[in-house]
Amino acid sequence: MSAKHTHITDVVVVGAGLAAERSAIEAASAGLNVIILSLVPPRRSHSTAAQGGMQASLGNAAMAKGDNPQIHFEDTVKGSDWGCDQEVAKMFTETVPIMIRQLDYWGVPWNRVVAGKKKLPSGLEVEDTKDKEGLITARDFGGVAKWRCCYTSDGTGHTVQFVVDTVVCKMGITVHDRMEAISLIHDGETCLGVVARCLRTGDLNVYLAKSTVIATGGAGRLYAASTNAVINEGTGGAIALNTGLVPLGNMEAVQFHPTGMPPVWILMTEGARGDGGYLLDKNLHRFMPDYEPKKKELASRDVVSRRMIQHIRAGYGVESKYAPQHLWLDIRHLGRKWVWTNLREIATIAMNFNGLDPAKDLVPVLPTQHYTMGGIRTNKHGFAYGLKGLFAIGEAACWDLHGFNRLGGNSLAETVTAGYLVGIQLAKYTLGATQKFDYKLVEGFVKKEEERIKNLISGKNGKENVWEIRAAAQNAMMDHVHIFRTGKSLQEGVAKLQELYKRSLKIGLRSSGQGANPELAQALRMPGMIRTSLCIAYGALMRTESRGSHFREDFPKRDDVNWLKRTLAYWKEGADLPTLDYEPVACPYMPPGDRGYGEATAPAKGK
């Protein structure tokens, strides 16, 4: 047996979310043949779940006056706790306004400025001026100096993905949906494409390309509770890591969003607080101003999430049927019309899953795993470290816009901006590259996957149950690698994961594995998922400081002397732990300083 189909193309893009499709458009525009592979049809990608909006310094709204890319840049660097690549942040903030306008040209129905005087929930009165009427408006978000988050109600990811996909359809770019890349083909220097498993038939396919782009999104499902879609298992990063040559950068930088809704852990957009929503405790007291007098509910996500847990630990959590301990999101004062127009998606979610109408009811919330700042380490043009012809973009990548904490609204903005910028670079590279065919090499990679499948079906290596291992690994991440971290607990987490990793190599199917068998799909992913979890846990254990979302209770201060550096995690063959390396993080434009919020700025305790 060998691969059922072999496809030869210039560029193969793994993933079909916004970063993937935007880069495919750029490559196809340069005249290249592109094939997009995706677990799901493009319009079902997790990008569509982005709610609140896209940060871009258009400066149209009343509270956005005077905004520019420089201020956006500064907000992004502070948000990252000086962990980001400042050159990337510069390119990004300068390009994103053009991206917003191009999306508008393609058809995104951005909400617009309506002229007139308005009274904000805070009591502040503002006026949107006539000269800006009809231009793209923006809402407030966490950790920003200006209102900069462009939106379409709270379904921004949906409208942007649908519109970008219209361009993909118009250009006739080939999409193979239900096709999962399960390994990279390479000769030790250059990436030659991927081996993929068809999720319709179970057949193996080979894709040979001059350039391979990984844009598979985040790895939220390494945690038991995550706002992420169920497809976000970090598989793109895992197949890169598996080469032993390509490192994952800063995997310990994991974002916990302040407002996941228990018990289903679906996101309640930051736009709810951006538009004036409050966080309340069991006494219905608005507690955030006690901790963060300046930014209140709109400090950066890492800070708000920690303050929430701190407040619950102080005894102010709510006990209810939704969760043993949680807090409340209150947007009742925004009024029914606002809630059901501008926050309609989350209002519907609260209604669907908890029977709550946020126009009159409080909504339970708790910080929940939300975003993977780390990813396949690339240079500022999206070229992956370690293999030529391999690129990574979006949440799957670490080029590194977000450092140790991403600002809300910067991820959706990153997808299209990186897709565009990296798309130009990868097109340039691909036009100058020659296709390599080494049939024996390719066959070797296919054989290896066939062997794995055969062994999983026959149970040759063992009879471990894939679902039990997945649940145990997800729980280990919840128990040991969450918002507040300590050396002792991380050590225990690493040990548990190492044990589970060994067991994951002994998985045997209970079913026949025939056709597009879902148990086999999960079993093929499992060792890679735990390797990625170990990169997070071990990276967190070794980083003996607190920076952004990575908070060590035993090392509560940021340490710029020793830790102004980026973690690079490699997985050597036969290892049961990643090998960690570090590279310096340069700060050419903005030296490390005070964020203006968070524990270093406002250590004040709540009442």
Added chain:
Amino acid sequence: MSRNITLSIFRYNPNIPGDTPRMQDYKLEEYSGMTLFVALNEIREKQDPTLMFDFVCRAAICGSCAMLINGRPGLACKTLTKNLPSRFTLMPLPVFKLIGDLSVDTGTWFRNLQVRTESWIHTNKKFDPNALEVRMSNETAEAIYEPERCIECGCCVATCITANIREDFIGATGINRVSRFLIDPRDERTDREYFEVVGNEDGAFGCVGLMACDDYCPMEVPLQKQLALVRRKMAAAGLKLDLKGMKIS
């Protein structure tokens, strides 16, 4: 109080030689807040690892998990089992090609729809990266967002008599998609050009007006309203083609 529930699920994997369509029962103990997302995953992980179904967002925004729930189309992820009888059926959506069990190929169907209806902005303007965006009223933006909210789950297609009979009918979702461009000032197509795309029996005139689509849309997209808009426009455009000079609005 927990109760025991029985899920009677359609089983058939066309990729397994010799497999035949059948219904299979699975028993579960229901607990508070249980959705079909939770129930089906529990069955797969504890009882039957071969069971095929699709979930992505599990938040009722991606449209992956539409199926016939006790005979009616709906999104499984947001369906609470407590709202169903203690024994109920789950079947794959009709019209779409079956992949296996509850999983159907909506991706191919919808991609064909986009291409056939040319569902993208048609404009002769070139994008100018140095120019400001073209102004639009917020009301217009909100009006476009309304039909744009369609998540392409396929519920309206599954429940549509015409779509079940005629393979090429674009369904309420297709007509709604066209309406979204029809009201978008950035799209420069004339009514006559739209007429060529949807002014026929596979488009706006194929609908027989039963409106189950409107009843079963999980996003509550106003399909009846969007359909009426497209039909009115297309009827006017069609008549204009025949009766030149007569003003019809």
